[in-house]
Amino acid sequence: MELLAQRPKIKQKPTAKRFKLYGRLPTTNRNNLTDNAFESYLNGLHGLADTSKATYTRCLKQFYEYLKIKDISTPTEEDLQGYVNYLDEQGKSEATMQLYVISVKKFFKWLVKKGYYHENIADDLNVPKVNRKEFAKDYLTATQVNMTLDAVTTHQEKQLAQAKERGSKQSVIERINDTALRDYAMIRLMVTAGLRTVEVSRADIGDLKTRGGKLYLYVQGKGRRTKDARVHIAPSTEKAIYQYLSTRKDTQSHDPLFPSNSNRNQSGRLTAKSVNRIVNNYFIEAGIKTDTISPHSLRHSFATIMRASGMTKEEAKVAMRHESIKTLEFYDHTDDVDSNRGAYVVDEAISLNK
Structure with a gap:
């Protein structure tokens, strides 16, 4: 089929716009x-x-x-x-x-x-x-976020109790504790920064950078090749991340921020699929898992809590790094990112509902 094939002259409908060819597309066939x-x-x-x-x-x-x-x-x-x-x-x-x-x-x-x-x-x-109405229930309330974070501690306590009954080695106990610190920091980061699971998977330790006295995480967004976007790290989330990183040894800037703790992939990068599995397990542990609640719900929660807390639609779009063609203009200004308070608003909302 030739898209630009010539056609005999016929009367065109007034409402139908036709191509006007200026030149030929390069082609060998x-x-x-x-x-x-x-x-x-x-x-x-x-x-x-x-x-x-x-x-x-x-x-x-x-x-x-x-x-x-x-x-x-x-x-x-x-x-x-x-x-x-x-x-x-x-x-x-x-x-x-x-x-x-x-x-x-x-x-x-x-x-x-x-x-x-x-x-x-x-x-x-x-x-x-x-139709955004179909996503109306696809987010967590601040209370449900806290229930999910509490589920990390509950799961940790269960695993420790089982490990002690089995007389497990100290290395097993340490792995359980380290995993809990990792998962807590990861989930808190996802909900206070609106991260996608693939962005969590791609994050390296070296992507954490301080600028103007604030901590940011540079992320490789959906469909991007480079880590050209950055998000605020709220104080409580920053504390959770560094508390977890203190358990890591001999880390390099290119090491994954949230590595695997499994025997088969020890210290390897968590895949987006693994992040989904981990978060879903905590949703189940918290008793809030439904067909409309998924790990991406944490990102929806980020936006919903911001709007409910009084942030403008424009501020929320900046914080969300929305990729809609019509809203790209909100993400072209560095000052918007620097002054955006989305991470802090969500962090405070979660703390107040704990």
Whole structure:
């Protein structure tokens, strides 16, 4: 299928915006034109992780398949809206549809920017809004956060009692205590800094840096290749982290902040899957685990407690490092990050509800 194939002149509908070709996309195989355009687009992306590129690849392939099915060589604005309707008919969720449509919009924006086309027919493409009501219960209250943190101590006490009954070695006792300190610090960091599990997994000791008398953690966010974002570390969380680090020996800056304590992966990096498993176990221990409560709920709790504590929507967006295209402007200013008080507000809310 040739996306830019010439078509006989026909009367166009007034409402349908058509491509105006300024130049040809580089190609070595006219029958594979759309694939080459797609590859050129991906090669021009910078600062995205392989997983993000894979996502764009999947989304755009879906779009190309739709064009082939409909035998569309020169899409119109109406064709693009028809694609949105097609996704809906396929039973895609609103969140998935939004991702697919944004991928198409970004691709057409790139085509215009490169001067291949005169106008962007995807500008007014209707992007379905995600129904946030479905996430209404997907967060923890301050009380539930404390119940989860208390579950760390409860689990530790149970394990110590069992170890003493078995007459376990001192090294086993130390591992139980170290694991409890690790898990407590990790969960507190996740909820007071709004970290994702993958960000916890990627964190190194050297990512902790003091700036202007405040402690920050530099994180590699979702879909990023570098640790170019930073989050505040609240005082109580800072204390928990350093209390845990005091148990570590011969640590280097490149060592994981929260390593594994398992026999098979001693001192190795915890995977995001392992972080999920650990947190979920404490949810179960605390008796709050449901279908709508997951480790990502800690990040939702971060935002919810901030808003309930009186922080503005803009302040919360800065603290959350939101990746929405419409809100990126809130994350471009260093001063916003330095003055943001999200970590401290959540930390105080948790302490007051203990």
